[in-house]
Every structure is written in C-alpha cells, then in structure tokens.
Amino acid sequence: MSTYDYIIVGAGSAGCVMANRLSANPKNQVLLLEAGPEDRNYWIHVPVGYGKNVSNTAVNWCMESEPEEYLYGQRYFLPRGKVLGGSSSINGMVYVRGQVEDYDQWAQMGCRGWSYDDVLPYFRKAEHNERGESEIHGVGGPLGVSDVIDKSIIYDAMIEAGQEIGIPYNDDINGRVQEGIGYHQATIRDGKRCSTAVAYLNPAKKRPNLRVEADAQAKHVIFEGKRAVGVAYDRKGTPQEARAGTSVILCGGAFASPQLLELSGVGQPERLKDLGIAVTHELPGVGENLQDHFVVRMRWRIKNAETLNERVHGLRALGEGIKYYLQRKGALTLPTLPIGAFVRTRPELATPDVQFQIFPGSYKAIEDRKLDKEPGVTNGVTMLRLEGRGHVHAKSADPKAQPGIWHNMLATENDRRTTIAGMWMARRMMEAPAMQPYMSFEMTPGPEAQDDDAFLEYARRTGASNWHPAGTCKMGTDPMAVVDPSLKVHGLDGLRVVDASVMPNVVCGNTNAPTIMIAEKAADMILAS
Numbered sequence: 012m013s014t015y016d017y018i019i020v021g022a023g024s025a026g027c028v029m030a031n032r033l034s035a036n037p038k039n040q041v042l043l044l045e046a047g048p049e050d051r052n053y054w055i056h057v058p059v060g061y062g063k064n065v066s067n068t069a070v071n072w073c074m075e076s077e078p079e080e081y082l083y084g085q086r087y088f089l090p091r092g093k094v095l096g097g098s099s100s101i102n103g104m105v106y107v108r109g110q111v112e113d114y115d116q117w118a119q120m121g122c123r124g125w126s127y128d129d130v131l132p133y134f135r136k137a138e139h140n141e142r143g144e145s146e147i148h149g150v151g152g153p154l155g156v157s158d159v160i161d162k163s164i165i166y167d168a169m170i171e172a173g174q175e176i177g178i179p180y181n182d183d184i185n186g187r188v189q190e191g192i193g194y195h196q197a198t199i200r201d202g203k204r205c206s207t208a209v210a211y212l213n214p215a216k217k218r219p220n221l222r223v224e225a226d227a228q229a230k231h232v233i234f235e236g237k238r239a240v241g242v243a244y245d246r247k248g249t250p251q252e253a254r255a256g257t258s259v260i261l262c263g264g265a266f267a268s269p270q271l272l273e274l275s276g277v278g279q280p281e282r283l284k285d286l287g288i289a290v291t292h293e294l295p296g297v298g299e300n301l302q303d304h305f306v307v308r309m310r311w312r313i314k315n316a317e318t319l320n321e322r323v324h325g326l327r328a329l330g331e332g333i334k335y336y337l338q339r340k341g342a343l344t345l346p347t348l349p350i351g352a353f354v355r356t357r358p359e360l361a362t363p364d365v366q367f368q369i370f371p372g373s374y375k376a377i378e379d380r381k382l383d384k385e386p387g388v389t390n391g392v393t394m395l396r397l398e399g400r401g402h403v404h405a406k407s408a409d410p411k412a413q414p415g416i417w418h419n420m421l422a423t424e425n426d427r428r429t430t431i432a433g434m435w436m437a438r439r440m441m442e443a444p445a446m447q448p449y450m451s452f453e454m455t456p457g458p459e460a461q462d463d464d465a466f467l468e469y470a471r472r473t474g475a476s477n478w479h480p481a482g483t484c485k486m487g488t489d490p491m492a493v494v495d496p497s498l499k500v501h502g503l504d505g506l507r508v509v510d511a512s513v514m515p516n517v518v519c520g521n522t523n524a525p526t527i528m529i530a531e532k533a534a535d536m537i538l539a540s
C-alpha cells in the first residue's frame with residue numbers, strides 16, 4: 012500500500028486548489044483521487060461548450076433529486092462535474108463571490124476566522140483579474156477572471172431597463188455592495204474556460220511529490236479507532252488502498268462528501284445501521300442542512316437584436332466556430348450569464364434576496380435544453396436565501412449508488428412570496444421602455460399569467476435547483492456542525508472536509524469562487540499547522 016502525507020478525494024473546484032497548494036511544499040507527498048477522467052473533452056475548454064456537457068455522462072454525474080414535495084413531486088436534474096476540475100469544468104463560468112454579509116454571518120454563527128475581512132485575502136490570492144489589482148481584486152493568482160468580450164445591444168438594453176425600474180447600475184457585483192445590474196466577469200482566460208484543473212492542477216502536475224489518479228473512485232475512508240489513516244478506492248475497476256500519514260481531505264462536493272462520510276461509518280447511527288454500515292463515529296449533522304438556490308426561468312421572444320440562439324445554428328454556427336478558432340472571439344466565448352442583477356424584492360431588506368441570471372438565449376422546452384432558432388432571452392429568477400432546508404443521505408452501502416437528495420424548495424410562505432415578487436420584477440424590467448424596441452412577447456409563463464397564483468403555479472411546475480448545493484457538512488461549533496472552523500471533522504483525527512459542503516449558509520450568489528476561496532484558506536491553515 013502506498014503512503015502519502017495527504018490524500019485528497021475529488022479533483023473539483025476545491026480539490027485541485029488543495030493539490031496545488033499542499034504539493035507546493037516538496038516535503039509533502041500528496042495523492043489526488045478523482046472518480047472522473049482527465050479533462051480532454053474539447054467542449055470543456057470552449058466557454059459555450061457548457062451546453063454540450065451539462066448533460067454529458069462522460070464528464071458529469073447527471074444526478075437526480077428525490078421527488079420535491081412542494082413542487083408537484085418533480086425530480087430535479089442535478090449535473091455535477093465528474094472529471095478533473097469537477098464542476099468547475101462544466102459550470103457556467105460566472106465569477107460571483109456573494110455578499111460581504113454572507114461571510115460576516117458565517118463568523119457570527121461561530122465560524123471564527125471566516126468573516127468577510129478574513130476571507131477577502133483568499134479571494135484575492137486565487138485571482139488574476141484582468142481589470143487589475145484593487146482593494147477587492149487580485150492579480151498574479153492562478154484563476155483567470157475576465158470581462159465579457161462578446162457584448163451586445165440586447166444586454167445593454169436590459170441593463171438600461173433594469174435601471175428604469177430602479178435597480179442601480181453596478182460595475183462590479185463582487186465589490187462591497189452587491190446590489191445592482193451590470194456585466195458579469197467570468198472564469199475565462201484568453202477565450203478559454205479557466206477551470207481549477209487548468210488554473211491549479213496543470214501547473215502542479217509535474218511535481219514529483221504530487222500523484223494524480225483519474226478514474227479513481229473512493230469507496231470509504233479507512234479508520235484506526237477515531238483516526239483516519241487512508242482511503243479505499245477503485246481505479247478502473249481494480250480495488251486499491253492508500254495510506255495517509257497526516258490527513259485525508261474530502262473534496263467530493265456537497266453530495267459526495269456527506270455520502271463518503273456515511274459510507275465510512277460517520278453520521279447518524281440509525282441511518283448507518285439501516286444500511287448495514289458499522290458506526291465509526293456518531294455525527295448527526297452529516298448530510299443535513301442542504302441549501303441551494305431555486306431558479307424559475309422566464310423567457311421572452313426578442314426582435315431587432317441578435318441573441319445566442321441564431322448564432323449557434325446552421326451556417327452562423329460555422330462562422331462563429333471559425334471566428335473562435337482564428338481569433339478567440341464571438342459567441343463561443345460567452346459564459347452562460349454575460350449580465351445579471353442582484354435585487355431586493357422588498358425595500359426594507361438590507362441586501363439583495365433575488366438574483367436575475369440573464370442567459371442570452373432561450374430553450375425550446377426547459378427540459379430538453381435545446382436552443383430555439385429564433386431570438387430569445389431567459390431570466391433565471393433565483394432565490395438567494397431560501398428558508399427551506401434539505402438533506403442528502405446514502406441510500407445504499409454501495410459507493411456507486413447515487414445518494415438520496417431532498418431539497419424542500421418553496422417549503423415556506425416566505426420562499427413562495429419572494430419567488431413571486433422576483434418574477435413580477437423580472438417582468439417589469441422586460442416591459443420597461445428601454446426594452447420596447449426589442450421586445451416581441453413573453454414566451455413563459457406568458458401573458459395569460461396575470462396574478463400571484465399563476466406565477467406560483469409556473470414556479471412549482473418549472474422551477475429547479477440552481478446547481479449550487481452547499482451546507483451538508485457544515486462548519487461550526489453547534490451540535491449539528493460536521494467540521495470545525497479549521498475544517499477538521501468533529502471528534503475524529505486526520506480527517507477534513509474542504510468543499511462547498513462546509514458552508515454553514517450558502518452564499519448569496521454562484522458558488523465556484525467561494526469554494527475556491529474556502530480551499531485556498533484551508534490549504535493555508537493546513538500548511539501553517
């Protein structure tokens with residue numbers, strides 16, 4: 012059996028950061044295990060290739076939720092990256108950090124050392140922002156962050172329309188004030204996706220003290236008493252074991268990390284016994300506190316302006332392909348959401364509670380993810396602070412079986428009220444004067460939806476997870492916390508969790524940059540200890 016200092020499970024947004032930073036010290040022997048393959052799929056690296064891999068099982072776990080109680084028993088489609096780079100290799104590349112208040116609240120919840128002022132240096136350390144260095148942004152870090160280069164009159168019109176209904180213009184939604192509408196920045200460098208595999212792993216791969224094993228799926232952590240001493244895994248169908256002298260670090264993401272803990276006997280004893288798993292350590296919070304964002308997609312047919320739809324069909328697609336190949340320009344460089352907004356649905360709120368995720372195209376039917384041929388845009392009206400909590404638990408002792416995932420979205424009156432208010436705001440924005448030259452008609456929910464009940468009905472029928480699961484191994488010091496603020500699993504030695512699952516509350520915004528920040532800070536803490 013090979014022995015390492017650190018074994019990292021999962022080469023996703025967090026795992027690749029950990030592998031780079033820990034192996035930067037040549038004294039550390041590091042093993043990185045990833046269930047998926049190398050990131051050779053061409054479409055991973057072309058920004059608009061997002062559409063190709065969002066349901067490609069070669070690089071994506073393509074999970075599914077359990078029937079959602081408050082949404083007519085819908086099962087959500089839940090893509091997760093299964094490839095080097097993890098979800099950062101298949102995500103929408105939108106660079107969003109969340110609100111200052113998110114992190115101050117983490118600190119307030121008992122996570123000392125995680126206030127905004129504490130985490131800002133790690134956002135800056137990770138980043139190479141093409142806008143240059145500032146108090147908020149960093150340069151020289153591994154993660155390329157760039158402005159949208161393929162701008163369009165339709166985005167400008169929507170930004171103006173937002174201002175016409177009272178949303179302030181915001182040039183940097185990652186600044187100290189998140190509220191406002193404007194262009195996003197994206198994790199794109201030189202026209203190509205900057206996943207954590209590209210940013211962090213590729214520069215470190217040649218180090219003799221780092222071993223990266225793709226197609227290697229961890230089955231469980233190996234314990235001696237209460238100390239984690241290794242990992243059992245399958246590599247290309249062959250059972251293997253590796254030993255960790257210092258620490259096993261789980262970076263499997265918000266669904267896989269709690270499942271792996273349960274498969275290793277860490278969790279709620281009754282649940283484990285039901286699955287026939289011997290209890291290593293009782294920890295009631297494992298898999299609880301699932302939080303995500305809830306998105307309702309409203310779509311409009313557009314006139315007198317181009318959208319992504321027409322540009323990626325037929326001969327136009329060929330032209331865009333050539334332009335991208337020769338110049339790294341055009342439609343293929345687009346992140347999913349070139350523009351967006353963070354809004355307050357009630358003036359008395361201190362900070363935004365809804366995000367407008369503005370996609371420059373429209374799907375024929377939301378389920379089949381095929382773009383319309385005629386011009387269209389989509390506003391994914393996204394609830395940032397749902398009150399409902401869900402959970403994730405192993406349904407079988409078989410590591411290859413998907414865990415059960417329950418979100419409980421729209422479970423509370425406040426969640427429903429916020430959803431409806433956000434949808435009305437989105438409609439008002441699209442009907443504002445600046446949009447008049449371009450507005451053809453509202454496709455969904457459509458003009459027949461004229462009251463709150465009709466909006467709620469649409470949200471219940473078509474709303475979905477925004478693919479930002481977090482919180483299932485939450486950090487904290489209360490009895491339901493799974494890891495402490497140094498991300499060590501409570502009550503065990505030699506075991507940490509470092510990924511989106513440790514967020515005590517999901518941040519108000521997309522979760523890739525916050526997860527990278529978590530890993531940067533975790534690596535610093537580990538190296539300092």
Ligand SMILES: Cc1cc2nc3c(=O)[nH]c(=O)nc-3n(C[C@H](O)[C@H](O)[C@H](O)COP(=O)(O)OP(=O)(O)OC[C@H]3O[C@@H](n4cnc5c(N)ncnc54)[C@H](O)[C@@H]3O)c2cc1C
Nearest residue numbers: 021023024025046097098102103104105229264511521523
């Ligand atoms: C389709 C999609 C679009 C998104 N768009 C955006 C966006 O535009 N902007 C944004 O900020 N966020 C976005 N997100 C969210 C963001 O990408 C995730 O929150 C973030 O990547 C989570 O990082 P992680 O390290 O926690 O998990 P992941 O990046 O998912 O990494 C987990 C890794 O662990 C591996 N793994 C799991 N189980 C095992 C095992 N047993 N053995 C070995 N390896 C294992 C997985 O294969 C995976 O590679 C999106 C997510 C998805 C899925």
